[in-house]
Every structure is written in structure tokens, then in C-alpha cells.
Amino acid sequence: MGVFTVLFQEKPFAEMLDYVKGAGLDAIELGTGNNPGNAHCNPDLLLDDASKLRSFKKTVAQKGLIISGLSCHGNPLSPVQSIAVNSHETFVKTVQLAEKLEVPVVNCFSGVPGDHEHAKYPNWPVAPWPNEYREVLEWQWKEKVIPYWKEWGHYAADHHVKVAVELHGGFSVHTPATMLRLREEVGEVMGANLDPSHLWWQGIDPVAAIKILGRAGAIHHFHAKDTYIDQEQVNMHGLTDMQPYDKMQDRAWIFRTVGLGHDMKEWADMISALRLVGYDYVVSIEHEDALLSTEEGFHKAVTNLKSVIPKDPMPSMWWV
Structure with a gap:
């Protein structure tokens, strides 16, 4: 188990590491x-400073933690140039830093372009008709999404x-199908930071998504965050x-811890599905629950996940 440490950004680095370790976690995911x-x-x-880099790595290791991923969620495909440039430059630096820190994964969004070369704002088509929506979508993938991520x-x-x-609404890659499309075009370097909270609100069953991907x-990384769906308001x-x-x-x-x-049976089913498909990496808690304080939401997530995440390797089937 790990945690996306942006929820503890008010804490100094060493204090944050002690807090996470004290909660019984093994990993941290860091924003860059x-x-x-x-x-x-x-x-x-x-x-820019090799001594600071060495000290940083040593501090994390001395606390008995690993870094599961570096995260730089932005929109490198945005038609707003200031956003695109900053998002891209941060991604490139994050990749460079991940290599030096020996962190295997960089978490991000796919980005979403505008609807033509001179667009002023991003455009997220979600319907195939009228036909111009579909034409916009194909233009985005052919001219922007695929070329950028191939490079x-x-x-x-x-x-x-x-x-x-991260499969997140509002971006070009937001479903298992769009993830697999990008992976087919670019290669196995591309995978999902699978966050069930964004699948639920799109009407996607996370267990099925885990099996597909x-x-x-x-599946390169996994976020542990929940979503409460109010059917009465969905109807509206x-x-x-x-x-x-x-x-x-x-x-x-709304997001929940x-x-x-969703009940712990659904979370147990997700964890079991991850194990069945061979995912043997970090489950990283992300806290965006506005009904609970950072501390309470975090500790409830830790307690609940501990009840369903197995620690031992899969057994041999002695009963067969």
C-alpha cells in the first residue's frame, strides 16, 4: 500500500515520510x-544538484519506503500554449528524474487537444453525432494524440x-478502449494508472476494466479512491x-474515501482481480473526499484497504 502524498503537502518532507510510515504504508507517490x-x-x-538527489533517495530509503511513481498530471496537448508548454516540460523533467531515482512509473493524463489547429480551448467530444464531433475526435487522435505520445x-x-x-473524463484517454488504442499505436511503455473513482462515474465496472487491461x-499503477453516485441526481x-x-x-x-x-466487497473484488491478472505493484491511496478531513479520510482508507489487500504470495493449491 502507498499514498499519493499531495494530501500532505503542508508537512515537511521528512515529517511526511514519518507520518506515512507510521500509518503502516510501504510506498509514496510524489507530485512533480x-x-x-x-x-x-x-x-x-x-x-540540477547531484548531492540533493542522493540525499533525497537516501532519506526515502532510510524511512523504509519506496517511491511507486512520480506524478505530473497536466495537459500537454492543450491549445492554450502556456498550459501545453508547462505540462510538457514538467513531463520531460519528471521522466528524467524518475530514471535517476530508479522509479519505474510516471503518472499523467493523456491530454486533450482543441478541435482544430487554431483552437483556443480544449474540446472533449463524447458523442458520434452530429458527424462533426466524430470528425473532431479522429482529427485529434491522428494529428495530436498519437504523434505526441509516439515521440x-x-x-x-x-x-x-x-x-x-490516468483514465479520466475530459481527456482523450479515459476508458479501457482509448487506453488500448493509444498502447497499440505507441507500444507497451503506455499503460493505465487505473483509478476506479473515474470509471464508476463513467458507468464502467472497475473489475471488468481491470480484467480487460x-x-x-x-496496468502500470493503481489509485485507491472511491465515488458515491446519487441516482436521484443522476436522473437530473x-x-x-x-x-x-x-x-x-x-x-x-462525489469522490469518497x-x-x-462502494462497499468493501467491491474493493475486495478489485484487489482480487488485480492479483488474478498479475498486477503485483502498489495500490496508492488518493484522498479527495470533501466530507472527511485529510487525516480521517486517509486513515479510514488505510484501515479499509488493509482488510482486503493480501500480503503473502499466492499459495500453491495443496487441496488440488
Whole structure:
């Protein structure tokens, strides 16, 4: 088990490590910029100073922790050039840092382009008709998504790093099908940072998604975050509810901590599915539950996950 440490960004680095280790966890996922920020892991500082890099690695190891992934979720395909440039440069630095830290995975978004070469804003087509939506979608993939990730996915592979794309609504890669499309075009370096919270609100069964992607070897990292779906509000607003997140009483869905959106049987089924498809890496807690404090939400997630995550290797079938 691990945790995405952005929820502890107010804590100094060493204090954060002690807190995580004290909760019984084994791994940390660190933000390196863009949306997650870089409170605990600034690539500019670590790449430019070999002594700081060595000290950073030593501190993590001395606490008995590993770094499961470096995360730089942004939009490198944005038609807003300032966003695209910053997102891309942060991704490149994150890959370089991951190699030096011997971290195998960089977590990010696929990005989403505009609807033509001179667009001012991103465009996320979600319907095949009228036909221009489908034409926009195919233009985006052919001219932007595939060329970008062919170049920079290969760059990551050359630096011995895998790219874990979070399947998140609003971006070009948001479903198992779009993940597999990108992987087919770019290669095995591309895989999913599978976060069930974003699958549930799209109407996707996470267990089925794990089986689909796991059989293809396309799960590189896993986020543990839950979603509560209010069917009465779904009937009003649909699953693509555009209301602000703080409109919690009116939203069709909100993020919850592990076990408070879906019961632990569903979480046990997901963990079992991960084991069945051969995923033997970190389950990283992400906390975005507005109904619980950081500390309470985090500790509830830890307690609930401990009840369903096996620690021992799979047994031989002595009963067969």
C-alpha cells in the first residue's frame, strides 16, 4: 500500500515520510508539478544538484519506503500554449528524474487537444453525432494524440520509465478502449494508472476494466479512491454532471474515501482481480473526499484497504 502524498503537502518532507510510515504504508507517490504541485519533489532542484538527489533517495530509503511513481498530471496537448508548454516540460523533467531515482512509473493524463489547429480551448467530444464531433475526435487522435505520445512515449522508454495514463473524463484517454488504442499505436511503455473513482462515474465496472487491461499487461499503477453516485441526481444531471464539486448536495456523484462510496466487497473484488491478472505493484491511496478531513479520510482508507489487500504470495493449491 502507498499514498499519493499531495494530501500532505503542508508537512515537511521528512515529517511526511514519518507520518506515512507510521500509518503502516510501504510506498509514496510524489507530485512533480502541474496539477499535483511539487511540494515534496521539485525536479528542477533535484536534477540540477547531484548531492540533493542522493540525499533525497537516501532519506526515502532510510524511512523504509519506496517511491511507486512520480506524478505530473497536466495537459500537454492543450491549445492554450502556456498550459501545453508547462505540462510538457514538467513531463520531460519528471521522466528524467524518475530514471535517476530508479522509479519505474510516471503518472499523467493523456491530454486533450482543441478541435482544430487554431483552437483556443480544449474540446472533449463524447458523442458520434452530429458527424462533426466524430470528425473532431479522429482529427485529434491522428494529428495530436498519437504523434505526441509516439515521440514522448518512446522518450520515456529510452529512459527506462513506463507512462501510466490516468483514465479520466475530459481527456482523450479515459476508458479501457482509448487506453488500448493509444498502447497499440505507441507500444507497451503506455499503460493505465487505473483509478476506479473515474470509471464508476463513467458507468464502467472497475473489475471488468481491470480484467480487460490486465490481460493486455496494460496496468502500470493503481489509485485507491472511491465515488458515491446519487441516482436521484443522476436522473437530473446525468453522469457528465458539470456542477462544481462543492455543490455536493446537488451533484450526481462525489469522490469518497475507500469503502464509503462502494462497499468493501467491491474493493475486495478489485484487489482480487488485480492479483488474478498479475498486477503485483502498489495500490496508492488518493484522498479527495470533501466530507472527511485529510487525516480521517486517509486513515479510514488505510484501515479499509488493509482488510482486503493480501500480503503473502499466492499459495500453491495443496487441496488440488
